Amino acid sequence: MSSKTSKGFRRTPPNPAPEYEFLGPPGAVGMLVFLPLVTYALYFNCREGFGCIPAFWDPKDGFWPSIGANPASYPADLWNFLSSTWDMKAFYVYSAYMAFLFISFFVIPGDVVEGTVVGGVGGSPLTKDRSNYKLKYKVNALRTMMLIFALIAATVYTKGVKPFLFLYDHFLGLITASLVWTYGLSIFVYIWSFLPDSNGQEKILACGGNTGNMIYDFVLGRELNPRFSASPDSTFDIKHFIELRPGLIGWIILNFGMACKQYHELGRITNSMVAVQLLEAFYVLDSLWNEPAVLTTMDITTDGFGFMLANGLLTWLPMNYCIQARYLATFPLDMGLVHCALVIITQCIGYIIFRGANGQKNRFRLYGPSAPQNRGIKYMETASGSKLMISGWWGTARHFNYFGDWLMALAWSLPCGFASPLPYFYPIYFAALLFHRELRDAEKCRKKYGKDWDKYCEIVRWRIIPYIY
Structure with missing residues (x-):
């Protein structure tokens, strides 16, 4: 049953007997803290001037080279470390990238397709029957990628590879920028999930993200399909937008930046770098070509949109999945x-x-x-x-x-x-x-x-x- 909180708006109460996943609230806290640290660790333990464990790893450097040996100084050292990761230029570039994707979604033409039945709890009287509740989505991620390819080609033709060295040189700052967006978007959709939709009705909540535990629901995601319009005919779905665009496209852009770094240093591209570029780009292009297929996945039909998905798609995917190209940029191999x-x-x-x-x-x-x-x-x-x-x-x-x-x-x-x-x-x-x-x-x-x-x-x-x- 739903509890009435304001005129015309009823809020679905938390599940009285929630079934937790991912080790429950402690696991959710672990995700908030350790997932970003893993991304930083992968950078600091495989970089120019340090090496890539285990071949060049000195145990005395520890997992965090910038944190000292005195436990009493850990809080200050950790703060200094986090401060050192901030890069305003990188934040501007990442934010401009997100803005470009957002504008492109509305400007670039695309087919409107209907997804499969989605599963959740609550909703307006018109959507109480969950057996036939389907949403519509605009499909234009591949065309967005093609536009970005064209812009990259034009830039290389007119200015060479130098502009793309930014991606290698400011990679640490880009990690932090992506995390700012991750936490910011996660906070936004969590608060948004408590607000009535444009019809004054409750939102459709994810079955696993309405436990009443604030941290767990924040991480797993309360709302199933956060949208700016309550109409099923609306096509801008925040979760669907984030699912294929920032992470997958950003992954290929970062890969290209690593190839530019290798070319700048060696004067050529090794066949191993070519293989990584082609295989991973093919995977992304294939995913974007088959964009409607993502509408049948668990991410879209079942899981809420919270920190777990936001971090996975804005930070974890592009920053960690490009590790092969980043490794080869520093340690070339034929x-x-x-x-x-x-x-x-x-x-x-x-x-x-x-x-x-x-x-x-x-x-x-x-x-x-x-x-x-x-x-x-x-x-x-x-x-x-x-x-x-x-x-x-x-x-x-x-x-x-x-x-x-x-x-x-x-x-x-x-x-x-x-x-x-x-x-x-x-x-x-x-x-x-x-x-x-x-x-x-x-x-x-x-x-x-x-x-x-x-x-x-x-x-x-x-x-x-x-x-x-």
């Missing part, structure tokens, strides 16, 4: 023929699995089992009315797409060689993330489908990797 073949084969296998499985899922959800696109796909019907595929990619493993995604992540790190584990941070972290995401999804499906889920698991035995897991 690959041999066998090394190149290993990278290409790993990438191709991963992409075939990833895109094949995701494409099949997207077509099945959008068009239904009777559509010509889904001819030959076997499925089982559940008591809830949902249909679960049991053939094709999804008959091989319940989340075979995760395995393909991880193989591609591994392919991006292989060009860096094996002198340091830090370029492999992404596939290591990504493996843990995917395993945890599969467990979360399995728990949600078990609650939703009951005995039908057990029957489905008997048919499709493997979770991610056939015959292994």
Whole structure:
């Protein structure tokens, strides 16, 4: 039930028996503190003039070279460290980038598509029936990327690579700028979630972000789809906007800056840097080309928008995922023929699995089992009315797409060689993330489908990797 707080506005009360994820409130506090520190640590432990652990790491330098050995001085040292990361120029550049993306969303034409059914609690009387609640989204992320490519090409043609050295030289400041935006946006959407929409009705809240614990809800996200208009026909969705634009596009821009640094220092680009640039750019362009497919993901349909997603998309993704290019900018490497073949084969296998499985899922959800696109796909019907595929990619493993995604992540790190584990941070972290995401999804499906889920698991035995897991 909802509690009345003002005329025409009823607020959904917190869940009286919340089911916490990510270790509950302590885990939420850990995310607020340690996720930014991990991003800083990856920079300080792999940089020019210091090396990249373990090859050049001196234990006496510690994890934080600028923090002293005296525990009593840690607060002051930590403050001095944080102060040293502030770079006004970097903040202006990152803010200008965000403003450019925001303006481009409205200026650049794009198709309007309808997403799948989203799940949440609360909402206006018109949206109480959650069985057919769908939102519309404007799709133009790829065109935005194409415009940025054109601007980059024009800049290189007229001024060379020098302007892009800023991205390498001010990388630490860009990390801090992205965190300012992360915390700022997280605070905004948290406060925004308590305000009535333009019709005076309560917002649609995420099922897992309305526990009543302020820190936990702030991190997981209270509101499911924060928008400036309550109309389902509105197309500017903050979560969808952040999902594909700042992080993915920013990742490729930072990669390009690292390639410019290598070219400036060596006078050429190594084949390992070329491989990283091409493979990661292909992944991003493929994601933007298939932008409607993101509307069927857990991030959009189930999770609230809070600090966890904001940090992941504004800071974690672009600043940490470019570590391979940043490593090669400082420690250049040329690959041999066998090394190149290993990278290409790993990438191709991963992409075939990833895109094949995701494409099949997207077509099945959008068009239904009777559509010509889904001819030959076997499925089982559940008591809830949902249909679960049991053939094709999804008959091989319940989340075979995760395995393909991880193989591609591994392919991006292989060009860096094996002198340091830090370029492999992404596939290591990504493996843990995917395993945890599969467990979360399995728990949600078990609650939703009951005995039908057990029957489905008997048919499709493997979770991610056939015959292994």
